[in-house]
Amino acid sequence: MGQDLRYIRSSYVVLLPHLTADSEGDIIHCCLFRQHVVVINSEKIARDLLEKRSYNYSDRPIIVTNELFGWSSLNAALMRYGNTWRQHRRFYHQSLRSSAALSYRPLQMRKIHELLVDMLETPEDFVRHIEALAASIIMSITYGYETERHGDPLVSLVETVNDKALKAFTPEASAILTSWPFLLYLPSWFPGLSFKRLARGYPDMLNEMVEKPFQYTKSQMASNPAISSMVSDILNGIKDAPNYDELEKIMKGTAATSFSAASETTATTLIDFILAMVLYPKVQERAQAEIDSVVDKHRLPNFEDRNSLPYVEAVLRETHRWRPVVPLGLAHAAVNDDIYEGYHIPGGAVVIANAWTMSRNEAKYSNPSDFIPERFLSADDKLNDDTVPYAFGFGRRVCVGKHVADASVWAGIVSLLAVFKFTKAKDSQGREINVEPQWTYGLTVRPAPFACHIEPRSTGLDSGKLHQMINQFT
Numbered sequence: 073m074g075q076d077l078r079y080i081r082s083s084y085v086v087l088l089p090h091l092t093a094d095s096e097g098d099i100i101h102c103c104l105f106r107q108h109v110v111v112i113n114s115e116k117i118a119r120d121l122l123e124k125r126s127y128n129y130s131d132r133p134i135i136v137t138n139e140l141f142g143w144s145s146l147n148a149a150l151m152r153y154g155n156t157w158r159q160h161r162r163f164y165h166q167s168l169r170s171s172a173a174l175s176y177r178p179l180q181m182r183k184i185h186e187l188l189v190d191m192l193e194t195p196e197d198f199v200r201h202i203e204a205l206a207a208s209i210i211m212s213i214t215y216g217y218e219t220e221r222h223g224d225p226l227v228s229l230v231e232t233v234n235d236k237a238l239k240a241f242t243p244e245a246s247a248i249l250t251s252w253p254f255l256l257y258l259p260s261w262f263p264g265l266s267f268k269r270l271a272r273g274y275p276d277m278l279n280e281m282v283e284k285p286f287q288y289t290k291s292q293m294a295s296n297p298a299i300s301s302m303v304s305d306i307l308n309g310i311k312d313a314p315n316y317d318e319l320e321k322i323m324k325g326t327a328a329t330s331f332s333a334a335s336e337t338t339a340t341t342l343i344d345f346i347l348a349m350v351l352y353p354k355v356q357e358r359a360q361a362e363i364d365s366v367v368d369k370h371r372l373p374n375f376e377d378r379n380s381l382p383y384v385e386a387v388l389r390e391t392h393r394w395r396p397v398v399p400l401g402l403a404h405a406a407v408n409d410d411i412y413e414g415y416h417i418p419g420g421a422v423v424i425a426n427a428w429t430m431s432r433n434e435a436k437y438s439n440p441s442d443f444i445p446e447r448f449l450s451a452d453d454k455l456n457d458d459t460v461p462y463a464f465g466f467g468r469r470v471c472v473g474k475h476v477a478d479a480s481v482w483a484g485i486v487s488l489l490a491v492f493k494f495t496k497a498k499d500s501q502g503r504e505i506n507v508e509p510q511w512t513y514g515l516t517v518r519p520a521p522f523a524c525h526i527e528p529r530s531t532g533l534d535s536g537k538l539h540q541m542i543n544q545f546t
């Protein structure tokens with residue numbers, strides 16, 4: 073339980089006493105300084121409020137630090153509900169809806185195959201390889217930009233700008249500043265206000281992060297008008313619009329948000345999966361046996377195999393459930409006062425859909441701390457209808473990238489399982505190094521570094537043979 077509580081602590085550190093005091097409740101109200109906060113711990117209530125009454129719960133809270141760093145007017149995920157946000161969602165829908173997401177599959181598989189090569193060559197760098205994969209997929213989809221395998225200059229720029237902001241965007245700082253905005257006028261040496269130093273010069277960095285990849289796509293379009301990416305497709309679609317300048321500005325924000333929303337979440341999910349495979353070898357064996365029964369040893373799995381691999385599907389769902397990477401979701405906000413089952417929810421309240429508690433619902437998931445994919449299968453190995461939707465949020469603010477994310481994560485899981493075996497690393501005496509899983513804390517929560525041994529499943533698989541399999545991939 074201690075580990076679990078530290079996990080949900082995420083960056084909502086000030087919420088912890090309230091959550092621990094009343095973590096049994098399906099809906100909890102507390103005050104962070106002068107800010108009302110409603111935490112929803114049940115999927116049903118989250119759907120009742122955030123979906124059925126989405127007209128009232130699709131706003132985001134005013135986060136003073138976001139405003140200070142210039143993010144609220146740019147980042148679609150943090151933006152208040154309204155016309156600009158709607159335009160962002162329209163752009164996303166055009167490029168990322170389920171039917172459009174199908175077109176990225178070849179690109180996603182190509183990048184996963186690059187990951188396999190990297191993992192074979194330097195398995196000890198598996199985290200770095202996975203991060204590079206996630207960054208590369210989203211940069212390609214968004215800007216049509218092919219990243220360098222490691223140390224790509226544009227990815228580094230985007231990462232630096234995002235990291236700086238995330239350090240400052242702690243909800244505790246925001247709650248204090250939202251309650252007492254006059255604190256913002258105190259000097260940056262004042263205790264707790266050091267982020268004001270970070271904010272200085274930030275708008276220029278943000279501007280560079282938005283403009284550089286965008287200008288890259290524009291220059292590519294000038295030399296090859298047929299090129300296709302989220303940005304080029306949107307630009308083509310709006311080129312005759314009377315409000316072109318306004319739409320172009322919004323679209324730059326749409327594109328810039330993609331990287332921060334997609335990269336860390338996708339990478340973390342795959343790292344959680346590898347950790348689970350190290351800790352649960354029987355699960356790994358069963359998934360690999362299933363893959364071997366469907367996929368010929370001389371080829372790599374493809375998306376057509378997906379329906380024949382229910383256990384792999386269950387592993388994917390269990391990865392989302394076991395460790396939801398955004399455990400407290402992104403906060404919604406209530407627009408007006410509301411009454412739900414006799415409870416008063418004040419207008420302006422921060423509303424948190426607590427995916428962590430939903431994933432720990434013992435009525436649905438026995439032994440919730442354990443990684444048990446079988447919980448998604450019936451006695452005759454048919455998948456049930458629990459797709460763990462709460463991992464991607466609720467209502468009108470639900471994750472726009474969930475179809476792309478699903479394909480990347482599935483392709484990653486199935487390909488890694490087909491080619492590699494993940495086990496505990498051994499020390500110089502040949503003894504297994506025990507893995508005591510720990511998680512780092514933030515808006516997203518990922519495993520702390522852990523030792524892991526990765527080797528090809530088939531003896532004699534070298535880079536040449538792997539390339540041969542990749543070249544034969546259909």
Ligand code: HEM
Pocket residue numbers: 148149150161329330331333334335337338341397398401402403404462463464465466467468469470471472473474476477481
């Ligand atoms: C495994 C990977 C991912 C997970 C677990 C995840 C999870 C989430 C969650 C929990 C939210 C908040 C939903 C809410 O407020 O109710 C969200 C929002 C969002 N996600 Fe994802 N996400 C993932 C991948 C992606 C990808 C690949 C993209 C691609 C662009 C993306 C783009 C977004 C955007 C733009 C939002 C903000 C939506 C809005 O506020 O209207 N995400 N995501």
